[in-house]
Amino acid sequence: xxxxxxxxxxxxxxxxxxxxxxxxxxxxxxxxxxxxxxxxxxxxxxxxxxxxxxxxxxxxxxxxxxxxxxxxxxxxxxxxxxxxxxxxxxxxxxxxxxxxxxxxxxxxxxxxxxxxxxxxxxxxxxxxxxxxxxxxxxxxxxxxxxxxxxxxxxxxxxxxxxxxxxxxxxxxxxxxxxxxxxxxxxxxxxxxxxxxxxxxxxxxxxxxxxxxxxxxxxxxxxxxxxxxxxxxxxxxxxxxxxxxxxxxxxxxxxxxxxxxxxxxxxxxxxxxxxxxxxxxxxxxxxxxxxxxxxxxxxxxxxxxxxxxxxxxxxxxxxxxxxxxxxxxxxxxxxxxxxxxxxxxxxxxxxxxx
Amino acid sequence: xxxxxxxxxxxxxxxxxxxxxxxxxxxxxxxxxxxxxxxxxxxxxxxxxxxxxxxxxxxxxxxxxxxxxxxxxxxxxxxxxxxxxxxxxxxxxxxxxxxxxxxxxxxxxxxxxxxxxxxxxxxxxxxxxxxxxxxxxxxxxxxxxxxxxxxxxxxxxxxxxxxxxxxxxxxxxxxxxxxxxxxxxxxxxxxxxxxxxxxxxxxxxxxxxxxxxxxxxxxxxxxxxxxxxxxxxxxxxxxxxxxxxxxxxxxxxxxxxxxxxxxxxxxxxxxxxxxxxxxxxxxxxxxxxxxxxxxxxxxxxxxxxxxxxx
Numbered sequence: 001x002x003x004x005x006x007x008x009x010x011x012x013x014x015x016x017x018x019x020x021x022x023x024x025x026x027x028x029x030x031x032x033x034x035x036x037x038x039x040x041x042x043x044x045x046x047x048x049x050x051x052x053x054x055x056x057x058x059x060x061x062x063x064x065x066x067x068x069x070x071x072x073x074x075x076x077x078x079x080x081x082x083x084x085x086x087x088x089x090x091x092x093x094x095x096x097x098x099x100x101x102x103x104x105x106x107x108x109x110x111x112x113x114x115x116x117x118x119x120x121x122x123x124x125x126x127x128x129x130x131x132x133x134x135x136x137x138x139x140x141x142x143x144x145x146x147x148x149x150x151x152x153x154x155x156x157x158x159x160x161x162x163x164x165x166x167x168x169x170x171x172x173x174x175x176x177x178x179x180x181x182x183x184x185x186x187x188x189x190x191x192x193x194x195x196x197x198x199x200x201x202x203x204x205x206x207x208x209x210x211x212x213x214x215x216x217x218x219x220x221x222x223x224x225x226x227x228x229x230x231x232x233x234x235x236x237x238x239x240x241x242x243x244x245x246x247x248x249x250x251x252x253x254x255x256x257x258x259x260x261x262x263x264x265x266x267x268x269x270x271x272x273x274x275x276x277x278x279x280x281x282x283x284x285x286x287x288x289x290x291x292x293x294x295x296x297x298x299x300x301x302x303x304x305x306x307x308x309x310x311x312x313x314x315x316x317x318x319x320x321x322x323x324x325x326x327x328x329x330x331x332x333x334x335x336x337x338x339x340x341x342x343x344x345x346x347x348x349x350x351x352x353x
Numbered sequence: 354x355x356x357x358x359x360x361x362x363x364x365x366x367x368x369x370x371x372x373x374x375x376x377x378x379x380x381x382x383x384x385x386x387x388x389x390x391x392x393x394x395x396x397x398x399x400x401x402x403x404x405x406x407x408x409x410x411x412x413x414x415x416x417x418x419x420x421x422x423x424x425x426x427x428x429x430x431x432x433x434x435x436x437x438x439x440x441x442x443x444x445x446x447x448x449x450x451x452x453x454x455x456x457x458x459x460x461x462x463x464x465x466x467x468x469x470x471x472x473x474x475x476x477x478x479x480x481x482x483x484x485x486x487x488x489x490x491x492x493x494x495x496x497x498x499x500x501x502x503x504x505x506x507x508x509x510x511x512x513x514x515x516x517x518x519x520x521x522x523x524x525x526x527x528x529x530x531x532x533x534x535x536x537x538x539x540x541x542x543x544x545x546x547x548x549x550x551x552x553x554x555x556x557x558x559x560x561x562x563x564x565x566x567x568x569x570x571x572x573x574x575x576x577x578x579x580x581x582x583x584x585x586x587x588x589x590x591x592x593x594x595x596x597x598x599x600x601x602x603x604x605x606x607x608x609x610x611x612x613x614x615x616x617x618x619x620x621x622x623x624x625x626x627x628x629x630x631x632x633x634x635x636x637x638x639x640x641x642x643x644x645x646x647x648x649x650x651x652x653x654x655x656x657x658x659x660x661x662x663x
Contacts, residue, residue: 044487070491076521081480081514088484088498091470092422096484111511115474116481124465125456126661160663 025169026196029060032174033097036181037068043181044089045072046082047099047135057101058137058196079108086132087117087186095131095181102148103136103190107155117186118161129184133177138166138190139241139290140322140338145329151290151322153239154297156188157270164269166190168240169200170212170222171267179218190269192241192290209251210263216276219268223280224250226260234261234348235281237301238288239269242339246288249344257349269297272304281309284351286318288344293324320347366628367569373411374625374633376438377568378640380407380431381622383440384599386644387430387447391603395652396448400461403431405598406531408621410435410501412571413529416579417499422485424478424500425471427462428531432501436469440647450654457657476502476509479528483515486524495583497525505536507545507552516588520556523586527579528558530590533597538607553590564594566621596620 023031037043045064047056051074055062065072075082079100086096100106106113117130140149156164165180165187167173180187204211212224222240224247225232234253238246246263253259264277285305287298302317323337369377384402391400403409410432417423417436425432433443442454446464449457454466462473472478482498489496506512507530519526530549534541553560561578565571581587596616600606606613617623626633 073522076514076517078480078514078518080511081483081518084477084480084511084515085484085487085518088481088486089488090484091481092485092488094488111474111477112480116472116477119463120465122661122663123455123458123463124470125453125458125657125659128465 022199022202024197024199025167025173026059028200029167029173029191029196030062032172032177033061033064034067035174036097036177037064037071040095042093043071043095043097044086045097045099046075046086048075048077048082048101050074050099056099058193060135060137060191060196061099079105080112083109083112083132083134084116086134087112087120087130090117090130090132091120091128097133097135097177097181099135099137101137102144103138103152104147104150106134106136106152106188109134113156113162113186113188114159118159121161121185127184130186131181131184132186133180134186134188136188136190137193137196139192139194140327140334141194143329143331143334146326149327149334151190151241153190153269153289154291154295157297157300161185163187163271164190165219165267166239166241166269167192167195168222168265168267169195169198169243170214170224170265171218171240175218176267190239190241195241195243198244206247209254210247216273220266220273221277222265222267223277224263224265226254226262229260229262230282231260232262232283233259233352234284234286236261236263236286236288236344236348238263238265239290239297240265240267241290242288245339245341246344248341249348252341252345253348257345259348259352261348270300272301274304274308278308281305281312284315284318284348285309285313286320286344286348286351288320288339290339291321293321296321315351318347318351320344364567366567366624368629369568369625371632371636373568374636375640376411376414376435377407377621377625378637379438379440379644380411380434382640382644383430383434383444386444386648388599388603390448390648398460399602400447401428401602402599403428405596405616405620406533406593407431408566408568408571409529409531409593409595412568413499413575416572416575418496420468420494420496422468422470422482422489422496422498424482424498425464425469426475426478426501426503426506427471427473428503429462429464429471429501432471433464433466433469437466439466440644441651442466444647444651445654445657448651449657450651451657452651452654453657456659456661458659475506476511479512479515480518483519483524483526486519486526487522490522490524490586497527497579497583499527499529501529501531503536504530504532504534504541504545504549505539506530507549508536513552513556516553516556516558516590519588520558524588525582525586526588527582528588528590530592531595532592533595535597535601535608537601538605549590549592556588559587559589560592561589562592562594566624
């Protein structure tokens with residue numbers, strides 16, 4: 001191992017001393033929505049309790065209705081209808097961003113997403129543009145319990161005409177939103193609720209140890225690693241919501257276990273475009289996600305990687321997910337079923353021991 | 354906000370225009386042709402014919418503008434043909450032949466052509482139509498979104514959510530309910546508690562019920578409600594008391610012989626034929642022949658090609 005660690009390094013994901021403080025994700029995403037509404041008069045934002053002064057349950061839409069009163073609309077508690085209305089706006093030539101207050105409730109809009117919005121792009125025999133983003137505040141670690149903490153990405157994998165994306169602290173939210181609306185097909189955008197409170201990364205800097213770059217365009221991959229290193233003991237692949245936990249695990253693995261890891265974070269979870277990062281996958285491969293075990297996104301990633309990496313793999317691709325369990329409310333019970341930095345660290349250490 | 358007219362099954366019909374009669378009969382012969390083609394094993398999958406209900410979209414025809422959107426359902430051939438005189442394209446779609454409206458991908462119940470769109474899930478189009486109506490309202494050109502649903506569709510929560518939203522936001526949404534008294538095989542009395550009128554009233558939406566089959570009379574009744582949808586953004590539920598003369602799909606009618614006799618006696622086809630025998634017979638024969646020609650021509654076409662296949 002060539003990396004030397006100095007004493008008293010900051011915690012994972014904390015920018016190196018002297019770097020300007022970057023915005024928190026909630027503010028970054030909010031600013032992106034302001035810019036989008038300002039620059040494109042066809043963009044609508046619909047959701048529950050999104051108007052001022054409340055500005056959304058997670059304040060992502062704050063200030064929007066004060067500036068764009070006729071295009072930022074609070075809806076009744078009707079997830080199916082607010083997604084369907086978004087699809088209708090899109091069909092009529094507008095662009096719609098709809099917010100599901102907690103991603104758990106997106107199950108109520110499954111028909112509109114799967115049977116209408118996604119199918120409409122192809123089932124009429126010609127391409128029908130449906131520029132629609134379904135924003136889904138996602139994930140646990142906030143003590144909201146079984147129906148307000150889930151990560152439901154896997155339930156939308158493999159739906160023709162539907163792509164899945166996730167916010168990350170590396171990808172620019174505004175560029176991502178603009179890109180998604182340009183696709184002409186409905187997109188589900190998962191947004192980790194804890195990530196909202198964390199600062200984004202800029203200028204390739206993660207912290208004192210790690211750096212990142214972006215490949216594959218606005219919905220491509222963030223590659224996080226140690227400057228100068230090309231051979232890693234382990235490659236972690238994880239959606240953006242897991243970034244801080246993955247970084248913390250990578251730091252501990254490096255400092256305490258002498259294992260060098262890199263992290264690859266796709267903005268687009270499905271369909272998966274592996275081409276930009278295939279050359280970066282070295283060592284043991286471990287896919288990490290917040291969804292529950294069974295029929296996972298990680299299994300989808302692994303089955304796509306196996307034929308491409310078969311000759312290079314030295315052991316089976318590792319899959320780390322939440323337990324096959326509801327998500328309990330009490331903090332000690334919740335942390336026992338969710339993926340934490342220790343879960344990742346342990347999985348990597350065990351595979352490589 | 355509710356108005357009702359009396360049953361007019363016995364009231365003399367006003368003379369239909371030649372154009373109306375042709376359109377009614379085209380749809381009738383289109384549907385009969387489909388059932389025959391199925392019987393001959395020449396159609397794939399399934400279909401739902403609108404036999405007995407053809408007059409509903411034909412009555413609405415002059416009340417809708419070119420720029421209005423029409424959302425249809427599983428029983429949508431009449432809705433389409435009343436809107437667009439393109440039976441070749443529709444039949445080609447159902448038969449999977451060249452010239453199909455949607456390359457043969459959508460088939461009978463998934464059609465998108467100009468501003469006509471149908472889907473196969475009950476109630477699903479109501480929220481979508483509300484979104485379209487929001488865009489139309491913002492454009493301010495007086496356009497509306499018309500959604501065809503059935504009495505059975507009121508079992509779906511999407512209908513209520515969308516009606517609430519449309520009334521709340523004063524959207525130009527016209528909900529046309531074809532209340533034919535039966536949802537697939539289940540009588541309305543066994544699947545709906547309360548009334549459609551009371552449902553509309555609960556959301557502050559206007560409601561108008563008609564059991565007429567007289568095209569001219571229906572248009573007189575509906576002109577004002579439709580104008581108010583357009584100009585005042587007043588969501589309105591139009592309830593047609595109608596009858597499904599044919600099966601839900603193909604040969605799956607479980608109604609009694611007595612009931613079918615009663616339903617068929619009230620069929621617009623029987624009543625218009627009796628009221629205007631000579632003009633009706635001539636138009637009937639002309640449309641029967643037209644449909645036969647269309648069928649031969651479309652059936653001879655090569656299979657459709659899905660050029661935009663992903």
